[in-house]
Amino acid sequence: MDYTIGIDIGTTSTKAVLYDRDMKVAAYANKGYSMYQDTTGMVEEDQEEILDAVISVFKQLMENVDLTYNDVKVVSFSSANQSLIALDKDFHSLTRTQTWGDTRSNKYAQKLKGTKLGHKIYENTGTPIHPMNLLCKILWLKNERPNIYNKAAYFCGIKEYVLYRLFGIWQMDVSIASGTGLYNIFKLQWDPDALNIVGITEKQLPPVVDAYEQFRGMKTEYAQMINCPAGVVFVQGAFDGALSNLGVGAVDDGIVAVTIGTSGAVRVVTNHPIIDTKERTFCYAIDKQHFVIGGSVNNGGVVFRWARDNLFDSEKHTAKFLKVNSYELLTSIASKIPAGSAGLLFHPFLGGERAPLWDANARGSFFGLNQMHTRAHMLRAVLEGIVYNLYTVLLTLEEIIGKSKEIRVTGGFAQSEFCCQMIADIFGKTIKVPKDFESSCLGASIIGMRSVRKTDSLKDISDLGDNPKKYVTNSRNSKVYHELLLIYMRLTEELETEYQDIADFQRKNNSIND
Structure with missing residues (x-):
């Protein structure tokens, strides 16, 4: 039997689920972390604490699987969207992780929102002008923390930081990129107008890869700590909201996924970007061929x-x-x-x-x-x-x-x-x-399975889950x-x-x- 693992680096905790070939849950692990709200509008987390949580849940799963007869074939990653970490030239942290909930950049969002330039940025990126996105967060750093902004050689989110620490790879999936407010979802490249607003170049951001991007070679110190089997294929994955749609099988036209966790969202999947002229909804990528439209x-x-x-x-x-x-x-x-x-x-x-x-x-x-x-x-x-x-x-x-x-x-x-x-x-x-409540972990595993099995349709895999329970109005x-x-x-x-x-x-x- 081949196992797959979905790891979701969430807002309040990291979850990991081990699935068997039929996408049934074989093991589960969860570890939370602290949130820092020391000043008005601050919502930060410590990326080292999050890295420790990722290692911990992965290790717990490895302790629950018999590798004598079974193999872990693929591990895929999900994470919360719109977090920001500033790094120096040696990739050392200059800040803690600003989460999507950090609103200190609201003043700069308000100045941009409603302008022609702000509307153009929304039309190009699909991300509403709001303190959640990296465009506004970097503007806040530039104006309120210039000492950090001037030292920053690179900017990334929590998933990119964790993967860099574990594997030494520097890349961002198209799904996370599409939520930054800096990425053109039509041209699938960093948006020059958005970069010009914040005063950075695309070299300061990770190269963008598809959700199915594979890599191997976890650093020895972490592989030994986790007892990670050799030969496991790791897959980049996407952001948690997009993966939740896959996890609940909401990939066909007219099927809506509603998520209510710490925050909430309503989303549908399409095969092309759709922009709201009134700027009320977002449009983010799942991969380079599929998009989620909705509101968080x-x-x-x-x-x-x-x-x-x-x-x-x-x-x-x-x-x-x-x-x-x-x-x-x-x-x-x-x-x-x-x-x-x-x-x-x-x-x-x-x-x-x-x-x-x-x-x-x-x-x-x-x-x-x-x-x-x-x-x-x-x-x-x-x-x-x-x-x-x-x-x-x-x-x-x-x-x-x-x-x-x-x-x-x-x-x-x-x-x-x-x-x-x-x-x-x-x-x-x-x-x-659906019975599987950790839909983002399941969605990550679906991406992993498609990556290694080269399945043509996301729906073919997402229909593997248990029969859902119905509630009638x-x-x-x-x-x-x-x-x-x-x-x-x-x-x-x-x-x-x-x-x-x-x-x-x-x-x-x-x-x-x-």
């Missing part, structure tokens, strides 16, 4: 965690004492409240927002709160607000590509039957939830939700005019992190 949101499970930590602290401790999952305890509380939370709405923009607003100044709010509402109502409203926001992303996407035929859901929310039913009711469609709940959604969307539009002022006030008083 900042506020997924991280908002659920906020509610747990700030509204249900005692229940969190109770769950720990009882040795039960705190999120399962909270969803059981929320399930006692009828759909619609008795008219309580929640805008989940606690960390600014990407799609559909693309506004780092966006802020969260409860609306409709009255004396009859309880903490349980607030909790259910928080969960509904997360899904309402993703539904508005779907509406935007359908405006561009046409009506969706099927919704496939993955991520942490997909592990909760209550949350899955809520998604089906708010979206007003039957949803399918509850028409009564759906009617309630769609009445409230009209209010939710009108209110979102009205509040947009106030986000700048309240965000400026908060920054001035340093009362919260962006």
Whole structure:
């Protein structure tokens, strides 16, 4: 039996999954790492800690596989998109890893957004002008940290750094490149206009390779540490969101992948780039022949965690004492409240927002709160607000590509039957939830398999997964939700005019992190 491994270098942890020939999970490993938010807008991580996590999960899998009769044939990589590390001429780090959630470059994004040049950059790169992308992050370094910017010989993201440390290779896959805001997705090359804005050359960025690029030769010190078998083929892979589509089999026209983990996203796959004239959606590559169009949101499970930590602290401790999952305890509380939370709405923009607003100044709010509402109502409203926001992303996407035929859901929310039913009711469609919840790891393995087996179709491999579980819309709940959604969307539009002022006030008083 031949094994494949998918390694996903995620925002909060690195996951690794060992799959057998039939794409069944044979072993799983996960290791988290710290996040640094020392100043307003900062969301950084330590790349050395992440490298250690990659080594650790790989090693754990090797300890769980019998190599007497079985071989690991291919290892492929997934990673979070839009991270930035500045390196000196010897490839030593000058910074920690700025994650996609870092908003310190918002001032420079705002100056560029809405201009002719900014629109041209979006049209060329498919990446909305936003603090998440490398274009804005490098602008921030140039203006706010000139000592680092001037020393920087190279710039990369976390996957490129990890692969350089493990293998000594210096390259970036087309998928990660397409999310930088610096890469022309039509010409498949670094964009001269974008590079000119940030004042760097393409020599300061890694050469771009396809997702199927193969390499071997892990450095001896790491190969011995991991007990990595000789002869394993390593494959470059792509970014986690694109790979999630492959992992849930959402590769045909009209099949939409919805991911709700720490953040969230709605995506569809096409065989050519599609740009929204209103700049509401992204268009990123999977490989050089396939693209994902959609929108990512900042506020997924991280908002659920906020509610747990700030509204249900005692229940969190109770769950720990009882040795039960705190999120399962909270969803059981929320399930006692009828759909619609008795008219309580929640805008989940606690960390600014990407799609559909693309506004780092966006802020969260409860609306409709009255004396009859309880903490349980607030909790259910928080969960509904997360899904309402993703539904508005779907509406935007359908405006561009046409009506969706099927919704496939993955991520942490997909592990909760209550949350899955809520998604089906708010979206007003039957949803399918694959059993393999680590869809980015599975997607990475699919890329690896296609690379070594030269399979023509991504769909042929992505259909190998288990039969998904279906959730059918509850028409009564759906009617309630769609009445409230009209209010939710009108209110979102009205509040947009106030986000700048309240965000400026908060920054001035340093009362919260962006």
